[in-house]
Amino acid sequence: MQSTVNYLWHTDDLLGQGATASVYKARNKKSGELVAVKVFNTASYLRPREVQVREFEVLRKLNHQNIIKLFAVEEMGGSRQKVLVMEYCSSGSLLSVLESPENAFGLPEDEFLVVLRCVVAGMNHLRENGIVHRDIKPGNIMRLVGEEGQSIYKLTDFGAARELDDDEKFVSVYGTEEYLHPDMYERAVLRKPQQKAFGVAVDLWSIGVTLYHAATGSLPFVPFGGPRRNKEIMYRITTEKPAGAIAGTQRLENGPLEWSYTLPITCQLSLGLQSQLVPILANILEVEQAKCWGFDQFFAETSDILQRVVVHVFSLPQAVMHHVYIHAHNTIAIFLEAVYKQTNVAPQHQEYLFEGHLCVLEPSLSAQHIAHTTASSPLTLFSMVSETPKGLAFRDPALDIPKFVPKVDLQADYNTAKGVLGAGYQALRLAQALLAGQELMLRGLHWFVTVAGVPEIQELKRAAELRSKLRTLAEVLSRCSHNITETKMTLSNLSSELMKNRDQVHADRSIQQIQCCLDKMYLIYKQFKKSRMRPGLGYNEEQIHKLDKVNFSHLAKRLLQVFQEERVQKYQASLVTHGKRMRVVHETRNHLRLVGCSVAACNTEAQGAQESLSKILDWLSHQLLQDRTKGAQASPPPTAPYPSPALKDLVLHMQELCKEMKVLASDLQDNNRVIEGLSRVPSAPDI
Template sequence: MLSTVNYLWHTDDLLGQGATASVYKARNKKSGELVAVKVFNTASYLRPREVQGREFEVLRKLNHPNIVKLFAVEETGNSRQKVLVMEYCSSGSLLSVLESPEHSFGLPEEEFLVVLRCVAAGMNHLRENGIVHRDIKPGNIMRLVGGEGQSIYKLTDFGAARELDDDEQFVSVYGTEEYLHPDMYERAVLRKPQQKAFGVTVDLWSTGVTLYHAATGSLPFVPFGGPRRNKEIMYRIITEKPAGAIAGTQKRENGPLEWSYTLPITCQLSMGLQSQLVPILANILEVEQAKCWGFDQFFAETSDILQRVVVHVFSLSQVVLHHVYIHVHNTVAIFLEAVYEQTSVAPQHQEYLFEGHCCVLKPNLSAKHIAHTTASSPLVLFSIANETPKGLAFRDPALDIPKFVPKVDLQADYNTAKGVLGAGYQALRLARTLLAGQELTLRGLHWFLEVLQASCKRTLEVTRVALLFLSSSLGTERLSDMAEVRGTQELRRATELRTQLRALAEVLSRCSHNITEAQMSMGHLSLELAKNRDQVHEDRSIQQIQCCLDKMYLTYKQFRKSRMRPGLGYNEEQIHKLDKVNFSHLAKRLLKVFQEECVQKYQASLVAHGKRMREVHDTRNHLCQVGCSVAACSTKAQEAQESLSKILDQLSHQLLQDRAEGAEASLLPVTAYPIPAPMDLVLHMQELYEEMKLVAFDLQDNNRIIEGLNRVPSAPDV
């Protein structure tokens, strides 16, 4: 046990160790509060006195939620070694998080954003106080869990930190070689004499490497054999890196350098976030100081990402869930363009459903009116342009599974088990994504069919009402009985209108039949979708993969424990060999479930979805044609109404003349063949006129509804 006046700790409670100090978990002697104590060793006192006291002064100057707090500076009782008493972060470092097999391919998107927010905030506080850290890396970013279960990351280890303004430079070299700026790497690692001075932007390079590591689970610059075994090639990679490249690797000995301008496909970050992050990485991983961003631009761009909100959009044509990052003050038009960039679906071809209802996103509205979405409850995007579903692109986890060496090598076996387990967790994530994609596909297509069904029902009702009115307007026996009265030209015109109305009725009747057939077809498809959704819900492949992983993790823990030992006894070695065999069998079973139960079913669902989408597009286009026919009927009915109105006007005028002539004729002898009174004709024509007006009104309403089929029937604005 070691202690100071107020704190005590055991040397077994080691949290970390460096060249000049060791960090332990300690307790307050009075309250029992857990703290971290940094105890400096003899080597630390060989440094210049001003360097020894620099860390104390820096920590005293800093006070921020994303920087580890300094509580006190004390001394041990006997050796009087300096001790920094600091905030204890119980969840280890970001490096320990990334070394977990579950994060072999990087952090989930939500956790990565927490890291980005915390690191940017902590670094911003450093710059506000004129501090350069000079050793930014995952191992110097501690994690603790907040009161609500959220992660909080804090910068720590300010042994290399010093005060430095933006326009100042330094010549001393500190840091960890994988994260060092190329200029510092040349001098510190390769030991090449050079007189270069360094500025505060060296922290930006280290931050870029750290963020890439957090996003992908691996370092961006890796020569064959690793950075520490092939230092000359490592230096070539970081100095010869082309502008815009964010990673460089050498995959075989003496092989060419390969550059990457995007994050790997195994990365868990969405394309929406990657499109925002990659330009930042490209501009802070810049060798030439003149081309590298400054801190102001780095903070501005990271703040821009963190202030955005995510709209989850599931594309039915792609069968992919997209994360669209926008600002709440943006317009819907900007959102639609962002969707276009990720899906290639033009704004005019985009139609949306949310929780089974249509969403009409008007371009001039504020983006804050867009519904609140989640990954399990996204906006469903339907493209009116028929496309073949492509599905999710991913790398087969089997390609990333290493093989055990035949002999017993505790360190190598541990590394292999960790790699296999990491690939297994990647398979689990992909299996969940593929299954969720199938469920969202079936759900979204079912919603779209329900909307079309509702539209068909409304259109069919209006069409039938129109047919009823047209049928009641076709009786013209009284018109034929009055063929001898004056105004026979008007009667012939009325007969022509009757013929036109009959033709319109036949067209509407065919439209009604076509809509009914479409309803039946969509009804069958809806039943098929419901059956498939039940099958997806009954799928147990996720549980099978998880079961394999749980068993594999127990073996991995044993291997992790064994690697710290100098060797194994004979019996222990035999058990170790059996564990390797069993571990390999579990990995094969896991991959078999993933390939046969997840991937094959997903690919089959894509084929079936493609056929259904073509059927839905054909049905929708057919309904649009029906709508055009009904709209044409509406237009012709309006024209007939106008013609009929003119005829009634003429007959009204004729009626006045006939009344005048009838008064004169009453003085003459009565003829043997009385002429029927024109009033009967006028009354009938007025009745016909009123009925035609009703037909026209209903057809106008019908026309508006049918036109809506071109963009899926209208719904309340969202």
């Protein structure tokens, strides 16, 4: 066991270890709170004094939810070694998340967006405080699980951090080689002498490698045999990478370098998100500092992604789920164009269903009017142009299953088992996606067949539904009218009672009676005040004084009697009555609000029904006119699936519905006026 004044830990509880320090899980001696303590070793004290204290100073300067918190700086008793007491993250690091077999091919989209949001927010705080981290990697991004089960990622390990403005440079080398900027890699790993100075862009390169790793489960730059076995090729890949490429690999020993401009097909991120992310990766994974984005542009572009909302669209023509990322303030026209880019279905050919109902998207409206979608409840896209469904594109997981070596090699066997398990999880995800796609295909097509079928059948069905709706509205309106009548009577009775009580209050004379007693008492008081200045009173004056004393007492008694019986008791009784009346008023108002909501809902439904009726009537009239025109021109008349007499009857039926609709609308307007009048009735006054 080791300890400081306030914290205690066991050396077995090691969380991580570096060249200059070890991190342990510790507890507060008094509260038992779990913390992480960073204990510096002997090698750390060989560094210059300013380097030793730099991490303390940087952490004290920072305060952000996506940066690990520093609680205290203490010393171990005997050795006087410095100990940083920091926030403990029980869920490990982003690296430990990525090393889990289920994330062998990268994080799910939702989790990746959480990582992106947290890293961007934490880095933004660093830049606002003029700090360069110099060792960004998944192992230095800790994961905490919030109260609602959501991940919170925090930047940690500021041992290499220092203050550096955007236009400043540094020459010292820090970091982990797979995530190092190529210029730093050349000097730190290859040990080649060069006089280059480094700027804040080194953090951007590390962020790019980290985000690629999080999105795919793999490093972007991999020579044959791995980054640490073939360092020269590693350097070549990063420095010879063409503009726009985001990854490079060497698959064969001494083989050619292969470049990738997209994320691998095994990645779990949707094409919609990939189209937003890839340009960012391409522009921060640039070796030449003149071509590499600065932090301002990086923050602007990543914030643009994080501020977007996703609309799930299942394309029936392709049988593919799409994630369309748009801003809530964008118009639907922009959304339709974004769908076109992903599906190749032109906006004028796009038709949508949502939850089995036709969904008409007006291009001029805001995208906020689009229904809230999920992967299991997407917008279903139908194209008026026929095409062959291509289905979900994927890589067969069997191609990614490694084989065990014949001999017993514990490390190799572990790695193989991990790879097989990772491919197994990928197969499970693909199976789930394929099954969900099959369900969405069947469901979506069924909806379009039933909803977008023969127009006449649909209009007749709508007419029947509208008649049923009108009857329901009429019943609701009748109940509302009855409720409104009862409410009017209740409020009228209460108003009459209040007016009567107000008249009684105005007729109350208790205040005047008390004032009269006080006036008389004041006169006696003045006489007493005057008498006290005299040396003595004569007999008669003394008798009058005695009578005044008796009268004064009687007046005081009368005043208190009037106060208690006429004011206090009546007031307390009125409080009880007032409470009852207030309850009546509140109940009545609440009831009135419910009635008002019902009437408003009826009004809205009635308006919608009236508009639908008008549209149906116009459509049927147009159909009837077409039938007449065809009948006049054709001899003999062609056989129609729905002859003119049926259309005539339907038109008459719809005209009757319109008449009923007008009567209902008139009643609704009357009820609205009554409710508006009742809503202005004030609550009972305190009396």
